[in-house]
Amino acid sequence: MWTTKTFLKKRKGSVLKIVREHYLRDDIWCGSDICTICAHQNEELVLEKNPQPKNKKFPFPHYIVLDTCVVLNQINVLEEDALCNVIVVQTVLEEVKHRSSSVYKRLLDIVGNPNRKFYVFVNEHHKDTYVEREPGEKVNDRNDRAIRVSVAWYESHLMSSQADRRKRDRVKVILLTDDVDSKQKAENEGLHVATISDYVRNVEDCPGLEDRLSQHNTTYELQAGGREPLFPAHFTPSQIHQGIKSGKLLQGSFLASRENFLEGQVNVEGQDKMILVQGRVGLNRAVDGDIVAVKLLPEEEWSVPSHMVLQDEGDDSEDVLEEENAILKSKDERVAKLPTGHIVGIIRRKWRQYCGILQKNPIEGSVRHIFVPAERKVPKVRIETQQADILSSQRIIVTIDSWPRNSRYPLGHFVRALGTIGDKDTENEVLLLEHDVPHSKFSEAVLSCLPKLPWVITEKDVQSRVDLRHVDICSVDPPGCTDIDDALHCKELENGNYDVGVHIADVSHFIRPGTAIDKEAALRATTVYLVDKRIDMVPELLSSNLCSLRGNEERFAFSCIWELTSEAEIVSTRFCKSIIRSRQAMTYEEAQIKIDDLTQNDTLSKSLRGLNSLAKILKKRRIENGALVLASPEIRFQVDSETQDPIEVEAKKLRETNSMVEEFMLLANIYVAIKILEDFPECAMLRRHPKLPVSNFEPFIKAGRNLGFEINSESGKALALSLDNAVRPDNAYFNTMLRILATRCMMQAVYFASGMVQRDEFFHYGLAAPVYTHFTSPIRRYADVIVHRLLAVSIGADVTYPDLLDKRKSHSLCHNLNYRNRMAQYAGRASVALHTHLFFRGKVQDEQGYVLCVRKNALQILIPKYGLEGTLYVSPHKGAKQNVTFVYSEEKQTQKCGDVIFRPFDPVTVQLSLDRSNVQHEKIVLKLVHPQIPGFSVPSLSSVKRKESDENLQEEMEISEVSVSPPIEKISTKKQKVK
């Protein structure tokens, strides 16, 4: 039962001997229903008594044992239901875990599925199958031997239980391995053995399984014959290891450029400047996200990012080299060069599954096709499939298997189809998948955590909470909002002060830690708002009913109550769990009317006016402290109620009441942050907005300077001031554009656990607050739920639980929250883009726009009306002829054509239309209308009237609203109604 393992480890030149215990057991069962020897528990009987033989090559009942390489390479095949009764030995499991955590996770999912009948056999701790490494034997060889020993053990173990069976009914064990050597040895030992492809090709009644076979380098190389390698070879892992150790190579994550497929950057940890990589050789088969090893070039070979927008449109390798040369030649000597390097090796691939479409091989009947991913950062993938005809009109998911040196594109295989291209549901699905938004229906386990209806407030609840039902509370939200998570009240006290309360839905009352609903919410992290859809973080019963602070309904709330003087100085603060009854759920507009209409003198109106005046003081004070007012183009769609297609786009209006609600939410968040930080200095969940290095502002300052405005980014306050002063009377939109640009320079605000970050980095730059958190939207943000729990503990209203106080757990939770938030934001933007495209289908329109920035071969144009940003190419497209030439000046940031000069922020008129020639990426095409440049601009469309919407239709229309929020803090007021 007992043996020891001895390792020798070398560290810092000295040899370290590590001895570990390794227990061998006699209570590890085989997991087969046939077995009469092992003392199985019922649930351990995974492998069937009579497995169906479904393989032409092996027409007898059998179990399968997998080799490590098979699992790593063919996980997609394994995920198909076709293979059952599989034994996964622990040696394989450990190796897989070691080599690829994602495959390991997927393998565990398969094992966890009872229908698949995968059994994990812990051979390493079984007394009969443990294999000691022989002197001189390589680890891999030992592992292969261990697998074979297990196969042999199974064979003899099962045989002893089925001696009474007929010979051809006896269950055999087949080893699937792609390792030639191991296969040979297994054959010599008299085991049944096959390669995976051999086995899969012979599986009956499962067409398409073969498509999912991963493509190996070997097969491709054979087919490609003597083709020249296109890429330099990667370094071996040990070379990379040594290179990094000696400092010759750098390790970092590769970020492909969205605009130029032959360019990317490597983010090396600990260096503030990214390393530029250019060209096919420089990129050397790195795919976006991979952890790579880079070799820095000598300084004289450093380069600058080409300002070209370049998409991979070629189908084969021939024409690429020209483009590449074009990029490399176009180096501009005058501009500061960036550190440039070549990728010499891949440390870890971060390949995932990619959405995209199939680009059919023009040769009829060929099985080899090109897959074009939706994400432009990802290269095209070569796949093999028999079902090209069906798939070519669908969105499909593909995964990359390998990228041999002589293949221009990586090799991959088909995983599954999503639906027809252009279909809105399919496109939404793509959007959610690409942004990794969990959007499946809530599971039964989650739904079972919901309270039973009818939900009533019990006597016990009343006792443990402060009863605020007598207070005149109201909520102010956008129209059609169903998840109301905040409400307010304001009351003048006898001493002239104000009693002001912010009441937040008490979601943590319903979502208890550790339950299925809690885990699901933590995973989802946020509610995702698409234009026509809302992906809830918590089930609708909570989000739109029990937690939503609807008018005239008694609801649980978490209240934050202050006493404020009329100058908005805070006298006292208290927090309590409460029961409230909102008098009215108002829209911003209704509230605004109530405030403005001085004839209304009911308590609600008075209270709103009180809030409004206090909010103004608070806002003023906040801005004086250096809080930034930033802008981003926000629009809303008016959507056809029937088809959900957008009919009209309009920019969002902001009212005084928006800002009023916002101010009090900020106030609550700040005070809660102070409170939880005080009580939980190690594990408070806070939100910070890092101040960014001045260098990030450089292009922005340069653009300002060109127009005669000095922008000071030294501090938040200085920035705010200089932004305020930058006004041009001739261009009303100028200031807004500056703010948009400033916003883009900013870093993202992030959640963090207070114990993991230095105290002086807690600062929230955008809001100029020393500490900040999210407390006010627990229905749609998980961070708020955690903050609620912390605050509840801190006021003694609830008890803690272990994970809440574990700063490492909080840290990893923050990580997920930040990731999901970012993704949700991107998904929201992508959804807007999708709807913009839908809106422009079949439309051509002239619109007023502004030059946002000037690129080498294009102008970025912002069209405020649609919040849309587009590219106006000024240099001719490859192959096309153009008789006007533009002259680009990098110094002045201008494009000049004849006597027309384009500078940033210049107004232009452009014609918008949708280019649907590429089904994958429908794009908005901009054409210049004004200023006119003969031979380049197009005539105005003034004669062609835009179709107006029908009056009747307008009334029936459901209004749906969405916004693209800026990356910094703004109390979100975006909600929408979903039918």
Place this chain on the structure above:
Amino acid sequence: MARMDLISFKGLRLDGRRANELRQIRCKMGVFSQPDGSAYLEQGNTKVLAAVYGPHEIRGSRSKALHDKALVNCQYSMATFSTGERKRRPRGDRKSQEMSMHLRQAFQAAIRVEVYPRSQIDIFVEVLQADGGNYCACVNAATLALVDAGIPMTEYVVACTASLANGDVPLVDVSNLEENSGGPNLTVAALPLSGQVALMEMSQRFHLDHLPKVVECALQGCRDIHQILDQAVRRHTEMSGSALGWGNRAQVDL
């Protein structure tokens, strides 16, 4: 770095034990002739020697003598070769001093010190190989040595560690590898028959929700170890007693 799973989904730990299984314990009493009592104990790869001298007249300054009970003096030391990297100071460093104090605390609770006023009992333990749970192995070995020396104790003092895997599964008798993987560790020295706890120490904070089950796990470990030690004591006593011919004195069986 991805943290290791301390327990696989098949319910086995890194070294092949289940969550509630102790490491293999092997022990021997009376390994030296010079001290009054001695014992050698292996708990997995943790190997410990213990020697007990006394009770005897207080050596050194007599002022340390306690008029109503015996003085218990403990010394914990680790052999220079006991750890992966050679130790500089085998004893007297802060950690050893702390361990010595903890040992003393545990044994003062169990030895019937009031029987021996003005005397001194010395307990020396030496870790020969450290592989997690050093303190426990020392306590268990010292208990055997005390029994060997015929020093009266209310009962055995038994120590065991416990930790928490994957956030909710308590692990008993934690090995070095598991100790280092970062989870909180709980060490309990207990008098298992009466269920009293002589010493409890944790390396990190446990949440109150987890603590009871981890403590229970450690106590169960103590009870299991107690069984093993008791058997060893009986075997040893039987062997040496029968060689002595039981001293040819009157025996009773109540």
Place this chain on the structure above:
Amino acid sequence: MTQNVHIRLASQRIDNTIVGTSEVPRLYTPGEIITCRSGFMRGHGTYMEEDALTASVAGVVEQVNKLISVRPIKNRYNGEIGDVVVGRITEVQQKRWKVDTNSRLDSVLLLSSVNLPGGELRRRGTEDEQMMRKYLQEGDLISAEVQKIYDDGSLSLYTRSLKYGKLCQGVLVKVFPSLVKRRKTHFHNLPCGASMILGNNGFIWICPTVSEDEENGLGGFTENLLEVVPRTDREVIARLRNCILALANCKMMLCDTSILYAFEESQKYEVLELLRPEPMLDVCVLTQQRLYMQEDE
């Protein structure tokens, strides 16, 4: 000089316990309840825990009327009046010596309990107090008898008999006190040519036999370090020592007979060989057989 050093792996060591034939009595271990019935008195190695008499050491229960005690196999020496002990002076105090007798507290030898040179009827004055270190100093060995037991458990010794006194020119062997069998006499002049004092406290003194007449009148504090003990005597003493250690190692009771038997059985080995475990075990086994045979007779 070459030295014979034998270091063995743990796995190669031999088990040196000899299993006796006697039936194994009921054993109690610390914390085990002996009886819950009332009416017993608790003796050594027991304590009362909520009306239950509980063992505090591992060993066999002994009952003397109502008194119940548990005797451990091994412990420190518990003196009884009249015991012969061998001890070592640890300290010289005013009017008394402190003696290490392997008991839990050092024993006391009062100045008044010794025979001083010059006869029994001498008055002891301050002069003698100052001269105490002359008679016995730290590290000296004595033989004595237990005269009295103090309240705290420490022993008072006396040497006022010619049998007792300072010991020199010999070898001290320490064994566990419980290994020494209580006998009428603990002074033995062995036929093999050496004398032996089997102290009840586990200290055993072996020295060359001194003829009766020489001894006469000396009983006290003279040291004769000048006299050279012949090699044959020293060999006998060394062999005896090794035999005693061998027996102790096998946990066999020590008395003149068993030691003598072992001495005789050991003749086939060199003295040096007796330090190795196999000969030790062999000697013990043979000795035990002879003891059984003797018993049977």
